[in-house]
Amino acid sequence: MRIAFVYCDVDSPSRYLRMLEIGVLQRMLEEAHHEVASVLAGWFDTGDSCLARVSFLPNVTVLFLDEFNWQATKEVAQKIRSLPHRQTLIAVGPYATIAPDTVLKSGIFDFLLVGEPDVALLELVTQLERKGDVSQIRNVWFRAAQDKVVRNPLRPLVDNLDSLPLPDRTLAENDWNALPDVSTLYMLVSRGCKYSCTFCYVPLLKNSYEGKGEYCRTRSPSHVAGELLEELRQKDYKRVCFVDEIFPLSKTWLRGFAQHLRKGALPPWEANVAVEQCDSEVLSLLAEVGCKRLHIGVETGNETFRKRLANRNVNSEKILAFLDLAREHEISVIAHVMIGLPLENAELAEETLFFLKNTNFDGIEYRLFHPIEKTPLGTYAAGKEEAANSSACHVKPP
Template sequence: MRVVFYQHDPFVRLGVISLTNLLRRHGHASEVVVESAHREPLAVVAAAAPDCIAFSVTSAHAAWTANAARRLRKLVPGALQLAGGPHCTFSPDFLDQGGFDYLIRGEGEEALLELLDAHERGRTVEGLHNLVRRGPGGTILCEPLRPLLERAALDALPDGELHAYGRYPAILEYYRHMFPVAASRGCPMACSYCFNERYRELYRGKGRAVRWRSPERSVAELTALHRRYAVTHFVFEDDAFLLDPAWFRAFAPLYHREVGLPFTCQAIARSIDHERISLAARAGCRSMRIGLETGDEKRRTSLLGKIVSDNDLRRATTLIRAHGINLQTFNMVGLPEETPDQALCTYALNRELGTDFAWCSVLTPYPGTKIERTLGAGSASEPSAYFRPGEACATPEAVLNLQSLMTLGILLGLPTTVMRHVIRLPRSALHPLLFELAFAYAVKTLNQVPLLPFLRLSLLASHYLRERT
């Protein structure tokens, strides 16, 4: 079958990479069509004559996905329409909102192959694990989840090649300078704003929450990708790259010897110790991302469920900086009843820790998360409600301004006392523009992406970014 994955923006998705490479191995043709890269993107999909149109859906893109699916149904009525990803996993009624034929919940590799095989052979899909389908009278039925993929199955997956993005040279050229990969799946944390806690509940008794590919298989993949794409920098998207000390002791020297490229990774502050940070630095780690979230330790641990203390952050970031590694942090503002002065504590803590790049978002209570249940926000029947930053908690304008200006303020080294006055200036169109410019500068400089590939991808993304601000 010919499968087209349709997405809004030009940013590579690891899930789509895994699925398209697996489809290719099993004889299916697959490619990605990026809406923001075309004047008439729906016509591009139609011209590809797909047998199946697929979407990988996060809650932030749910409304766009449902609308795109309805439009494509009219243009390519004979194509099977599927959707998967986090949003579909926790919101099975999205099946009707987008008029899809099926949704796939959880890990999708095996389910997608079995579904396409059944469709080709005219077989029933009843009992096909991980599938969301319609039953008698149009009722929505969720089939049981199959066990999570363990090490042997993860090792057997194809390399993460970007062949599905092949019609976009700008994407291929940009991502060879910050190539996304993962050596593991899952996260041990139970943060209230993230889906991982609910995900573990869904998969209880069906495998370990965090699973790793073997160090040898991971390095073999990276070596092959380096040769094929002339990669200059890898970005490990694992939620907790340093979590397993035994795995990392085996991986780091092997990576240094066989690959030897600089890389960026994400880590939980509590998993950072002298041994692991030393191994990471010797292996080539240039940037490390950690979740700070808020400068209010009590709300970080109680409301947000991130069991990381200020002292954990201080200890971890001291080690990171002592080993010459750039420090990147994830932050959020717009917590319930958060005042501008409380939000500024997050900025001040970043200043204290010596953060090089502070990503800041506004708290969004996505469906299926603990904080959504706590706040009573969001509704599975209203996809447009999933991404309205600041509305869920009636965020003050000064706090929204801080979200727009935090990255820039950290880059410029603005004292907290100065930022306190700056964020109280009236909000204007300049705020989102400054956010985009600061983010672009940080990404380019920290990841050392050459100017031309960076500008070419930015051009592809410009339409998408304008819609998000």
């Protein structure tokens, strides 16, 4: 089969994570001897322009839905669907799991894969090629005759991540946002996150997998080290960026990781971490293997508000202590902050500015709050919008 992956790039914070997830799917299909390509797409794309970046005419196009790109993907998928060339359209990715009925209702896709798509996609493509029976494939949803919706159950989560192939890096290598002269190796070593932030899609995925296995999983240190060393042998990367939701910080894992990498084996690298998991020993282990920068979620300056947002207590004292420890280990710290949060008023925004001004972060990354369907904060924001738009409400949005 000739299969194209299309990822609509709306600058989601998880874009590199998605590129690697697609890379794993791509590699699985390549290993099964399918002809596979992957492309980034944007709002500006027509169906033709998007597929013109693929060197063949696909039988199957797989569109990857992250937590933010549904609207853009829907438009691109519609344009692809309207092309004279008939092909099977499949939707995969977190949004397909969070809001499967919305995706199915759009009527654009032939199939939808809920949950982790790795094995399910391979099985589906195999059956399509054989013109076989697709009706029983776990994780696959579709509309059958008489508009009947087939919702096959979820299969268990992949328990051993080492069993998955290493990603094809085509998308990350062709990133149109890449910094010139800073070749970056993007790495993914885990799946899942144990936290439950109210604005994040992760708890929704976690809930949908109840009873299907351990949600937070990590590749073995030797598997990760092997991939790193092989990639670095092939190309002169200037930095490594671990794109996991939260980088694994178990001391046993970190010691194993350090054992497989001699000092100086890695170029400077960075990762996202949870402040409360970083004690002095963890930071020392990270520094030992070349970590130079850590990203932390601060979100807002007010402790109580932060606690409500993150569903856990990341108080400012902990953040300041973490900052001092990181400095001791010559690791810089980037704070991630959200603006335009529901419930945020001028006073809270001022407090965030005050906190950032008086805390010596090495960098600050701002992101405008974007509500994600079905998350507690997304639902709250949608309710507010509805109330503001209803005739009973005196306060109208500008």
